[in-house]
Amino acid sequence: MTKARLPLLLFLCLLTWQALAQDTPANLALPVVTEATVPALYDDDPGTVRALVEEREKLLKELTETLQYQLPVNTPETPLTDAENQHVNAIKSALDNLNNLHFRHLRLLSELEQKASSPPVEPKIEPPVELNDIEQVNAYLTELDQAIAQAEAEQADIQKRLDNLKTQLGTLISEYTQARNKDSKSPDAIEKLAQIYNYQTEYAILKLKQKRLQNLLQQLNDKKTEYQTKLPLLIKDLKVSQEELQQLKDKLAEQEKALQELKAANEKKNRSINKQILKAEQAMDNIELKLAQTKDPAAIRTLNLDKTLQLTRLKKAQYEKYLLAQKEFASQLQLTNTQFTLDWLQAYLQKSLLPNRLKEVLKDWSERTKSLVKKIEANKQLVQSLEQDQLELAASLQNTADIEVNDRATRRLLSSLRKEIKATEPVLGKLSEALQNNATLGKRILSKINRIANVLKSQLDVLQRARQWLEVHFKSQWESIKNVLYYPIWSFGGTAFTLAVLFKIIFYITLGIWFLRFLRARLVHILTRKFNVSEGAAYSIATLVYYAGGLIVLLTSLTWAGFNLNQLVIVLGALGVGIGFGLQTIANNFMSGMILLIDRTLTVGDVIKLQDGTRGKVKKLAMRYTVVRTNAGEDLIVPNSELISNRVTSLTYDDYYLRLQVPFGVSYDSDPKLVKKIGLEVARNVRHTVIDPLHQPNVVFIGFGENSLDFELRVWIMFPAALRPTATRSDYYYALHEALTEAGIEIPYPQRDLHFRSVDDQVVNKLTHVTRDKPPIADERTLQAPAANAEKPDTSQSGESSTQLDTPKHSEDKPAKAKEAGQDAAPDSRSEPGQKGH
Secondary structure, eight states, X not given: OHHHHHHHHHHHHHHHHHHHHHTOOTTOOOOOXXXXXXXXXXXXXXXXXXXXXXXXXXXXXXXXXXXXXXXXXXXXXXXXXXXXHXXXXXXXXXXXXXXXXXXXXXXXXHHHHOOOOOOXXXXXXXXXXXXXXXXXXXXXXXXXXXXXXXXXXXXXXXXXXXXXXXXXXXXXXXXXXXXHHHOTTOHHHHHHHHHHHHHHHHHHHHHHHHHHHHHHHHXXXXXXXXXXXXXXXXXXXXXXXXXXXXHHHHHHHHHHHHHHHHHHHHHHHHHHHHHHHHHHHHHHHHHHHHHHHOXXXXXXXXXXXXXXXXXXXXXXXXXXXXXXXXXHHHHHHHHHHHHHHXXXXXXXXXXXXXXXXXXXXXXXXXXXXXXXXXXXXXXXXXXXXXXXXHHHHHHHHHHHHTOOOOSHHHHHHHHHHHHHHHHHHHHHHHHHHHHHHHHHHHHHHHHHHHHHHHHHHHHHHHHXXXXXXXXXXXXXXXXXXXXXXXXXXXXXTTEEEOHHXXXXXXXXXXXXXXXXXXXXXXXXXXXXXXXXXXXXXXXXXXXHXXXXXXXXXXXXXHHHTTOOHHHHHHHHHHHHHHHHHHTHHHHHHHHHHHHHHHHOSSOTTOEEEOTTSOXXXXXXXXXXXXXXXXXXXXXXXXXXXXXXXXXXXXXXXXOXXXXXXXXXXXXXXXXXXXXXXXXXXXXXXXXXXXXXTTBOOEEEEEEEOSSSEEXXXXXXXXXXXXXXXXXXXXXXXHHHHHHHHHTTOOXXXXXXXXXXOSOOHHHHHHHHHHHHHXXXXXXXXXXXXXXXXXXXXXXXXXXXXXXXXXXXXXXTOHHHHHHHTTOOOOOOGGGSTTOOOO
């Protein structure tokens, strides 16, 4: 009896010792999470934040130990099942989230030590106030504007990220609560908790940054208000001597002279560049003729290389022209800055003529700033196109490296192309730099002009001299004004044309156009609401009425102004011939618009696709142009002649149905009939799908692909889903991925085989020694590639040892490699008592 109990007692002692050795955290309980954010993590008191971080670090350590204890042991003799592999993957995912949480805690503690940024250094201004002091204040205000814009952009970005985090936290808390109630020690529950803590810590980090940005913005705005108030006072106390004015005049004269010399030099360089452009264009024309005549593939490839070479030379010459223009623009900006400084100083110092002189200066510079703004905006657009050109150059250079040629002439051509591309890159870089510098300088000058102009306008309001001048001189000048208004400029058919007649015509036409616009809007409303006419038809009718009414308004206005229309017909007939030749493009667009409005091939609301592939909705159909709004929110102004002469695809001409094709692939182990069944079920569940007797979804077996069985889901959709095909196709892909994953059907990725040839015997012996002495490490690679599935290598060839790896699953399975090399596998380390799981 005693002998029978002895093995049982030994077994119980062994189990007790193993449990104590592994130190199992059995009493761990996951916390309850109800709030998305934790204000204590971004509290103003750093001690509170550190205490909470320490508390979470302690919990993090316990959770890590719990997950590591749950990891099973994997050996070549006892591979893990699919369920065990999924469990291991879940544990590793949770461990990764816990590890990320530790690093986020370190970031949070580091963020607590960060100090708030300070505003730019203030200029030192001491009386008497000089012109240089005004320039320093202007420069300082410009720096403040830039800093405020940057801080506001960062603040908006942070607020957007905070909102996204808060939304994600709400979803995560709901999922975590469900997982915790189901199994409080499951890897899924621990992973959800780690994700919640990660997002809460990231939210706290962003909150701390947002607080510092708010403090910085407050300081910047206070400084801006202070110096905006100080600038008029400084200008009022400004002391400028005649010597300083003369220095400004001399500087202006030097800059004008330098600009003229630069223009003369650029003109010579432009002539040389134009010759290069003409030569490259002629060469490209000759290449096009040769390409049309030859059918030899080698010759075609050589000609295409030569065409690319000439195109690169043409672009390089254009970049050089742009660079010369930017150098000239930079000189003009410096001249503009000096000219404005001299103008406002002279106007301000002439106290007796202050209102009149300042009004002239402000009006002049108001027009100049508009022109300057247009040039700066044009430079911005050019910078965007240059960025695309830089990418294309880099791609062209990469493509030339992949070309293999044998004949000498082609190699020489290819070498010339590479040299030309490399020579174009620095020119493009200099041009981009010049554009950015000019944009920055232009913005500074614009800010200075607007700031000084506002101060000068306030001076005009204080003096009130303009209003007094009008009150004094208006009565005496009225007779002179009448003489000017009614003075006959020219006569035609007994009718005298005066400024008063011109004003009458303008008034009548303006009043008539306003009435016609109101009538067009009301007519569209009445036709669509009262008579159930379609929007496109109503808009076409209203537009025709609008232009017919415009012609009547014009003729009526001329009649009311005193013109004899019988005599005017002769002149209009003669002018019509000249207008027909000089404005034939406009006339073409106008007649094309008439055709579109009458035959209603296109109407407002139609979804069309232009010849270049642009897709959009017809927003407006005018007599000269058509407005097409794309999915990106861009409004394309398309001349009507292009819609008449070119091919235009209408997606809503006869009906609103459109067939959408969604290609996808599955593994070769899949059942095509099951795939078709799943695809049809997905098509029925997606809300965009239209199903009726004439429009049925279908799944087509396309063929056997390199890595997958290729299928295509074909469904019918309607407007407005047809207007955004990419987003609609994305919905089907989401549904397909979810349905295929639930059905256990694999969506494959490209497979590659790696072969190791002529493996040295010493390497094989060393690998065998390692696998015998050390137990296999149950990392992600060995868990994903069980040794039982490994195939033995073919060693039938003498003198070679071949090992085949199916990447990425079996790329580094060391125990499997030792076994494939013909060596004995390591013994099962789990058979030893007390062995701890990895």
